[in-house]
Amino acid sequence: MIRAEHICYSIDGRPILDDISFSAEQGEIVTIVGPNGCGKSTLMKILSRLLKPDCGSVFFLGKPLNAYSGKELAKQLAILPQSKQAPPDMTVEQLVQFGRYPYTGLGGQLRAADFTAVDEALRRTGMDRFRGRSICTLSGGEGQMAWITMAIAQTPRILFLDEPTTYLDICYQLEVLQMIRRLNHTLSLTIVMVLHDLNQAAAYSDRIFTMKPGRCYSYGKTEDVLCDAMFREVFSVEMNKYKNPKDRGGTDIVYMPERIVEKYEG
Numbered sequence: 001m002i003r004a005e006h007i008c009y010s011i012d013g014r015p016i017l018d019d020i021s022f023s024a025e026q027g028e029i030v031t032i033v034g035p036n037g038c039g040k041s042t043l044m045k046i047l048s049r050l051l052k053p054d055c056g057s058v059f060f061l062g063k064p065l066n067a068y069s070g071k072e073l074a075k076q077l078a079i080l081p082q083s084k085q086a087p088p089d090m091t092v093e094q095l096v097q098f099g100r101y102p103y104t105g106l107g108g109q110l111r112a113a114d115f116t117a118v119d120e121a122l123r124r125t126g127m128d129r130f131r132g133r134s135i136c137t138l139s140g141g142e143g144q145m146a147w148i149t150m151a152i153a154q155t156p157r158i159l160f161l162d163e164p165t166t167y168l169d170i171c172y173q174l175e176v177l178q179m180i181r182r183l184n185h186t187l188s189l190t191i192v193m194v195l196h197d198l199n200q201a202a203a204y205s206d207r208i209f210t211m212k213p214g215r216c217y218s219y220g221k222t223e224d225v226l227c228d229a230m231f232r233e234v235f236s237v238e239m240n241k242y243k244n245p246k247d248r249g250g251t252d253i254v255y256m257p258e259r260i261v262e263k264y265e266g
């Protein structure tokens with residue numbers, strides 16, 4: 001569905017991404033993991049055309065990303081960055097209506113199909129009860145759900161989520177991740193997300209893309225990627241692994257960092 005080949009990107013002459021290739025298939029959940037500052041958000045921005053790579057190409061549904069018009073692309077692809085801002089007096093419903101901007105004509109008037117898509121998105125994410133609330137009165141978890149609802153109203157085929165669980169309590173983390181999985185299953189929505197919690201990545205991903213600063217370290221099925229060498233060489237930690245007595249789906253191993261090991265420079 002989306003494929004990036006040999007992406008390079010630098011800022012002020014400093015290489016941020018160096019020869020990165022990436023792909024996600026229709027209906028997959030792919031999670032990008034890696035240490036702080038290794039370039040995960042930058043890669044997501046390039047995959048969603050928020051940034052233009054210095055070299056390399058991104059293809060979406062077999063067509064170069066830059067061959068799409070802005071509206072054409074926004075009908076197929078939605079991104080929720082780490083920091084999101086809406087006018088404080090905006091209601092949840094108004095925010096979700098913003099998801100329809102690729103479909104509106106001149107003047108941004110919503111039509112019947114747009115109102116239906118907004119209602120449908122609010123219903124799917126359980127955010128209907130907050131419809132009339134100001135965004136600024138929502139808790140962090142409710143706010144995150146409101147933004148996801150906006151992205152769903154966009155009816156994309158692929159959704160990029162940058163750290164969707166950061167700053168949320170464990171209950172909301174679970175709610176957001178379960179919601180993501182449900183949307184993936186029911187809408188066959190392809191998800192590409194960044195997570196820092198490796199147990200969450202293990203439980204909710206079909207494949208995991210691991211990064212070291214500026215480059216890909218490994219990419220594959222969860223059980224193949226989450227190995228001792230990767231923990232040591234990417235995160236500089238030794239991990240303890242425990243068998244989870246409950247079947248969570250995905251992997252049945254729980255990872256607990258044990259100690260920091262010497263930085264691996266390879």
Ligand SMILES: Nc1ncnc2c1ncn2[C@@H]1O[C@H](COP(=O)(O)OP(=O)(O)OP(=O)(O)O)[C@@H](O)[C@H]1O
Nearest residue numbers: 011016034035036037038039040041042043082194
């Ligand atoms: N606008 C910018 N100007 C200068 N440097 C930048 C800019 N944006 C990103 N960088 C640098 O690019 C590198 C990669 O940043 P990026 O945000 O992609 O990392 P990340 O892996 O998503 O980090 P984190 O896990 O901390 O969110 C970092 O060293 C960052 O400081």
